[in-house]
Amino acid sequence: MPATLRDVARKASVSIKTVSRVVNGQGGISDSTRWRVQEAIAELDYRPSKLARALVTQRTETVGLVLGDITNPFFPEVARGVLDTAEAQGYNVFVCNTDGDPSREIRILRSLTDHAVDGIIIFPTFELECALPEFARLSHPVVTVNRAFDCPGVSNVMMQSRRGAKLAVEHLIRQGHRAIGMAAGLSPTVHHLQRVQGYCAALAEHGLPVVEDWIVPGPPVEKHGREAARALLLQHPEISALFAYNDLLALGALKAGQELGRRVPQDLAVVGFDDIPLADRVSPALTTVRVNKYDLGCRATRQLIQMLNQPGEPCPPLWLDVELVVRASA
Amino acid sequence: MPATLRDVARKASVSIKTVSRVVNGQGGISDSTRWRVQEAIAELDYRPSKLARALVTQRTETVGLVLGDITNPFFPEVARGVLDTAEAQGYNVFVCNTDGDPSREIRILRSLTDHAVDGIIIFPTFELECALPEFARLSHPVVTVNRAFDCPGVSNVMMQSRRGAKLAVEHLIRQGHRAIGMAAGLSPTVHHLQRVQGYCAALAEHGLPVVEDWIVPGPPVEKHGREAARALLLQHPEISALFAYNDLLALGALKAGQELGRRVPQDLAVVGFDDIPLADRVSPALTTVRVNKYDLGCRATRQLIQMLNQPGEPCPPLWLDVELVVRASA
DNA sequence: CTGAAAGCGCTTACAG
DNA sequence: CTGAAAGCGCTTACAG
Numbered sequence: 001m002p003a004t005l006r007d008v009a010r011k012a013s014v015s016i017k018t019v020s021r022v023v024n025g026q027g028g029i030s031d032s033t034r035w036r037v038q039e040a041i042a043e044l045d046y047r048p049s050k051l052a053r054a055l056v057t058q059r060t061e062t063v064g065l066v067l068g069d070i071t072n073p074f075f076p077e078v079a080r081g082v083l084d085t086a087e088a089q090g091y092n093v094f095v096c097n098t099d100g101d102p103s104r105e106i107r108i109l110r111s112l113t114d115h116a117v118d119g120i121i122i123f124p125t126f127e128l129e130c131a132l133p134e135f136a137r138l139s140h141p142v143v144t145v146n147r148a149f150d151c152p153g154v155s156n157v158m159m160q161s162r163r164g165a166k167l168a169v170e171h172l173i174r175q176g177h178r179a180i181g182m183a184a185g186l187s188p189t190v191h192h193l194q195r196v197q198g199y200c201a202a203l204a205e206h207g208l209p210v211v212e213d214w215i216v217p218g219p220p221v222e223k224h225g226r227e228a229a230r231a232l233l234l235q236h237p238e239i240s241a242l243f244a245y246n247d248l249l250a251l252g253a254l255k256a257g258q259e260l261g262r263r264v265p266q267d268l269a270v271v272g273f274d275d276i277p278l279a280d281r282v283s284p285a286l287t288t289v290r291v292n293k294y295d296l297g298c299r300a301t302r303q304l305i306q307m308l309n310q311p312g313e314p315c316p317p318l319w320l321d322v323e324l325v326v327r328a329s330a
Numbered sequence: 331m332p333a334t335l336r337d338v339a340r341k342a343s344v345s346i347k348t349v350s351r352v353v354n355g356q357g358g359i360s361d362s363t364r365w366r367v368q369e370a371i372a373e374l375d376y377r378p379s380k381l382a383r384a385l386v387t388q389r390t391e392t393v394g395l396v397l398g399d400i401t402n403p404f405f406p407e408v409a410r411g412v413l414d415t416a417e418a419q420g421y422n423v424f425v426c427n428t429d430g431d432p433s434r435e436i437r438i439l440r441s442l443t444d445h446a447v448d449g450i451i452i453f454p455t456f457e458l459e460c461a462l463p464e465f466a467r468l469s470h471p472v473v474t475v476n477r478a479f480d481c482p483g484v485s486n487v488m489m490q491s492r493r494g495a496k497l498a499v500e501h502l503i504r505q506g507h508r509a510i511g512m513a514a515g516l517s518p519t520v521h522h523l524q525r526v527q528g529y530c531a532a533l534a535e536h537g538l539p540v541v542e543d544w545i546v547p548g549p550p551v552e553k554h555g556r557e558a559a560r561a562l563l564l565q566h567p568e569i570s571a572l573f574a575y576n577d578l579l580a581l582g583a584l585k586a587g588q589e590l591g592r593r594v595p596q597d598l599a600v601v602g603f604d605d606i607p608l609a610d611r612v613s614p615a616l617t618t619v620r621v622n623k624y625d626l627g628c629r630a631t632r633q634l635i636q637m638l639n640q641p642g643e644p645c646p647p648l649w650l651d652v653e654l655v656v657r658a659s660a
Numbered sequence: 661c662t663g664a665a666a667g668c669g670c671t672t673a674c675a676g
Numbered sequence: 677c678t679g680a681a682a683g684c685g686c687t688t689a690c691a692g
Contacts, residue, residue: 050445
């Protein structure tokens with residue numbers, strides 16, 4: 001049975017309030033009293049109940065991290081950044097997977113609210129729009145990643161998705177490619193939109209036509225990358241380069257290229273996005289757009305904690321750099 | 331401002347207790363009353379505070395997952411198994427990284443205790459021994475993974491580490507190898523001990539000598555695998571096969587082999603352990619010992635929840651199968 | 661079938 | 677410098 005404030009008070013022959021004062025370092029206590037109390041605390045191995053404290057302060061010192069899927073190689077480093085930063089500030093973090101399912105996302109947000117987390121960092125699904133204001137209203141600060149919401153209590157950490165896509169396609173153009181397709185991910189996500197935009201912008205700026213048929217949407221997994229690339233290359237053999245929404249799709253595209261007897265990068269150049277840990281291990285190594293995932297997690301968390309410490313202060317969106325990493329595939 | 335039990339009671343013109351009854355589905359309520367209460371709940375969008383409930387029930391419906399490092403490719407699938415199983419049972423989970431540092435591990439356990447988690451799943455560091463009984467005494471059920479503690483309130487999920495090592499080395503022997511080294515991981519872990527034991531047992535049973543110098547300990551990361559393998563192969567060129575403590579070490583060993591001009595698997599056969607996602611993607615693909623990581627997470631969580639639901643019941647250790655996966659590297 | 665009281669372990673004004 | 681009282685939002689006996 002763990003010791004309580006009252007146990008300590010009794011042992012030190014002082015009031016509960018006095019113990020509370022020394023526990024919270026509030027001063028205004030005579031040295032001798034403090035000494036007696038500290039001794040009692042040590043002897044009883046007293047640890048204050050965060051639960052009881054939270055009930056009155058409305059601060060649990062916990063935050064929620066809501067992401068797509070921790071087994072997606074993009075997320076572990078992000079999570080590590082969040083966990084390290086949160087731990088350093090005394091916060092514990094609940095990790096939850098949405099699998100991109102909006103109804104699951106809502107359920108998770110409810111559950112986190114029920115547990116009275118102080119704030120939330122979320123990689124939102126596309127449908128979050130409607131539910132988010134409710135949470136902000138329930139006075140949880142929220143940091144959304146890669147998605148701007150103009151809503152009080154919500155701030156954003158964004159990566160330059162559009163710019164990254166443009167860098168990737170410009171690189172392909174520089175390599176002499178003129179017929180460039182895209183394996184485009186699922187359409188109702190911001191990334192999809194931004195990366196397609198970047199792709200189109202790069203083509204347009206270099207006077208290349210944007211062919212709608214060459215943009216193939218689909219789930220951002222390797223299997224689909226392979227199928228999409230295969231179909232695209234068979235129907236439009238003139239395509240000599242592919243830009244993929246993410247590295248998993250790019251890996252699938254590489255596989256399809258090999259199956260079709262295309263040499264990489266001569267007959268088929270491929271650029272991915274994210275620079276997941278796999279990207280530099282496969283052969284040929286994947287040219288891709290890197291975002292510093294650990295840093296992303298750290299910054300999102302710092303942003304959240306800042307909102308917690310200075311409620312009401314405006315919190316401008318943060319933009320994270322991306323960078324083209326040229327390897328063997330393009 | 332979220333609605334409280336009292337708000338609902340007032341609105342429905344009943345007592346707090348009555349509302350509590352319908353919220354908790356306790357029956358013994360007239361239909362008309364229940365109806366009125368439910369309506370009030372819906373109108374006010376009332377959600378019970380888990381915090382307040384936990385303060386009296388001593389159940390937070392949270393658990394802690396304490397692992398080495400979520401960016402280690404072994405862990406995300408394990409974590410996913412834990413998170414899915416916990417979520418299905420209504421638990422939220424705090425994820426924490428120890429980096430194998432015992433003092434950090436203690437700090438984390440303290441913090442989880444302060445937050446009054448209902449239980450803990452932990453991949454313990456070697457030094458946990460002393461601290462664990464304290465936690466069990468504080469009445470948190472604990473499930474340790476890959477480490478047996480004979481301690482009330484603590485149960486274990488074990489993988490057949492020793493057997494896996496033996497399978498790996500026997501495979502190498504079957505392939506005709508007689509001089510087999512080992513990249514052995516850090517010495518004060520159970521895995522290290524068990525895998526070294528399995529390695530030695532396989533050699534001994536086939537009448538092969540165990541040469542102490544051929545067992546090279548070190549941190550279980552790729553860089554060290556490369557260095558260890560390089561040193562071993564240079565000093566003892568007769569070594570034709572390596573068994574690695576884990577896949578990361580094995581990948582490093584493969585790299586060293588290539589650098590030294592050894593053909594794999596003819597001049598150098600390598601077997602790893604874990605079957606991380608990378609293992610089947612590298613070239614040559616890695617022969618390794620697989621453990622179902624998602625299942626490991628699920629079972630550990632089910633074990634923990636069972637302990638929570640039936641306190642005092644003995645909980646026998648669970649043994650997880652391992653399986654040799656033969657690919658190109660051996 | 662329904663309610664009033666006590667208490668979970670803290671903190672927050674308010675007194676002295 | 678120290679303490680007694682009220683309350684955070686619930687549940688748990690105990691009455692009626």
